[in-house]
Amino acid sequence: MSCLHYIDGNLCIENVKLAHVADTFGTPSYVYSRAMLENNWQAFNQAFQSMPHRICYAVKANSNIAILHLFARLNAGFDIVSMGELERVLAAGGDPKKIVFSGVGKKREEIEQAIKKGIYCFNVESEPELDRLAVIAQQLNTTVNITLRINPDVNPQTHAHISTGLKENKFGMEISHILPLCQRLSSLSSVRLIGIGCHIGSQMTRLDPVLTAIDCLIFLYQQLRERGIAIQTINIGGGLGIIYHRETPPTIADYAQAVQKKLSPYTLEVILEPGRAMVGNAGVLLTRVEYLKFTRHKNFAIVDAGMNDLLRPSLYNAWHDIQPVTLHSDEKKIYDIVGPVCESADFLGKNRELALHPNDLLAIDGTGAYGFGMSSNYNSRPRPAEILIDNHQMHLIRRRETIQEAIALEQIIME
Ligand code: LLP
Helix, strand or coil, rough: CCCCEEEECCCEECCEEEHHHHHHHHHCCEEHHHHHHHHHHHHHHHHHHCCCEEEEEEHHHHHCCCHHHHHHHHCCCCCCCCCHHHHHHHCCCCHHHEEEEEECCCCCHHHHHHHHHHCCCEECCCCHHHHHHHHHHHHCCCEEEEEEEECCCCCCCCCCHCCCCCCCCCCCEHHHHHHHHHHHCCCCEEEEEEEEEEEEECCCCHHHHHHHHHHHHHHHHHHHHCCCCCEEEEECCCCCCCCCCHHHHHHHHHHHHHHHHHHHCCEEEEEEEECCHHHHHEEEEEEEEEEEECCCCEEEEECCCCCCCCCCHHHCCCCCCEEEECCCCCCCCCEEEEECCCCCCCCEEEEEECCCCCCCEEEEECCCCCCCHHHHHHHHHHCCCCEEEECCCCECCCCCCHHHHHCCCCCCCCC
């Protein structure tokens, strides 16, 4: 479900007209709905209520500290993948004891900092990472919780770029490597194995790959138990898809029910790391039409947001719904909605049927996840502002960058 709706012909988020947001803060801007963010959180929390669970929001999906703060106030945990994300969660008032740290390339200083801040656990992705972690924890005179991430070689049936649980992907460890590794663990006093987990991919629209991956985890759990290795946690990662176009992903409730059915025979706490399903439908990218350009082959609407602001269409050929902020009664035409960046891959949507005038505002829907977070300064374009709508109120949660800020870190060499 989108956070957009029309009130008297004006496109709104909650009770604020997007035209008013553009007048106040300019374009391009990301605009989010607080109610939608909080509803998504509640939907996950309620759906998993009947089983021991820990929801660790995947910070990479949208890491604005105002959004992290909303989730922290709702008692969320967080899944982080860098020291930057750790600092963001702490700046947002998140509880370090609810942080899990994923990722294949954790650097020494990142591990050290996370241990010092007292995070809940590390999702370990390789044997050398385990060794590095054990040494650092020992030097710091402490014992850290770990879960081992497996690579179950399951096809998540999603875009190849966001598939993570196939044997050719860099993530997790082969199941056959886990038992020997666990045997070694008994000699490492600075790490405590609390669980196993996996994350097989993102924007998954079917349940069966997730359930197959959970079967692999259960199989491994049983093997560990037979060898007297007790664990209490299963991390099933994130990955639940949302509706961008005509997808039919399971609802959060369907997903929870299926997971629960698999795990109910066991006394295990489940860790979830949802990102997209928590924030994706809660945000839009607001952009203004600069020019309409008609050729014999195509009509282009050239807007002021580009691939540097929203990379998903260019990188994954992702489809985002594009809604006009003001409705016109004149005839619709087929447009490619393109940005100002000097690349032919710079498009936000192709072949969209719209009635457009220069200066019109458009809302690119479903961009709350992996929108701002993947933005860049390419073509020396300052990154957009971010605004959070709360009923009738607008809060600027990240002001627009300035060009001066973008060049401030650089230095001319005189000699
Ligand atoms: N946990 C781990 C270990 C992950 O790698 C990810 C996402 C998540 C959780 C959250 O997954 P989600 O619930 O959001 O699907 N930039 C891409 C998505 C990349 C996802 C990377 N990992 C996109 O725009 O579609």
